[in-house]
Every structure is written in C-alpha cells, then in structure tokens.
Amino acid sequence: MNINILIGTNIRNRRLSLGLSQEKLAEYSDLSTNFISKLEHSSEQNISINKLEQISKALNTDITSLVSPKNQNNNNNLTFSPNINLLLKQLDHLEPEKAERLAKYFSNIIDEL
Structure with missing residues (x-):
C-alpha cells in the first residue's frame, strides 16, 4: 500500500472515530480543510513531519499510529x-x-x- 494512502486512511479512521469533521480537524490542526481532504483521499498528497505532528496532536494520538499499517486493524479484536x-x-x-x-x-x- 502506498504510504500516502496509508497515512490518509489512518487519519480519516482516527478522525471519524473521534466524531470530527474534516473542517474541525482542519481547525484544530491549523491546516486547511482542502489539505485534510486531499490527504485523506489522494495518493498524490504529501505531508511534512511538522504537519503530521499538528494532525496527530489534533487527533490526540502519536505520529506512529498514523504511519503504521497496524492502525488499520486495531479494531479487529472488537x-x-x-x-x-x-x-x-x-x-x-x-x-x-x-x-x-x-x-x-x-x-x-x-x-x-
């Protein structure tokens, strides 16, 4: 799986699990809604470590959980x-x-x- 898709999917899953809209995540991370949308849905959208850190703080999680393939399967035990x-x-x-x-x-x- 493409790393950009993996990160975007993990961000989307975490955001939805917290009940946040893309707009709220953008507000909390001081990024644009357009950037969040592209990040979640495009394999072409790159992200810097600084922006990834902003998003991880807004999602109350660590960067590792956003770049790890394990994050996609963390609900398998439920x-x-x-x-x-x-x-x-x-x-x-x-x-x-x-x-x-x-x-x-x-x-x-x-x-x-």
Missing part, C-alpha cells in the same frame, strides 16, 4: 452484533461526506435516548 456489522459495512461503502453525516445523525439520536 466483536459487534450482526446489525452493527451490517451498518458498518454499509457506511464504509458510502462517500466519506455521507458517511460522516450519517454517523453524526446516529450519534445525535443515541444522545437523545
């Missing part, structure tokens, strides 16, 4: 019900913006319960 697995699979196949909107929607519903 067991979910079949309904949750189906939902996760469906979310994973959506465009990132739609998946993010749905995740926020579900989170709001759960908060209201």
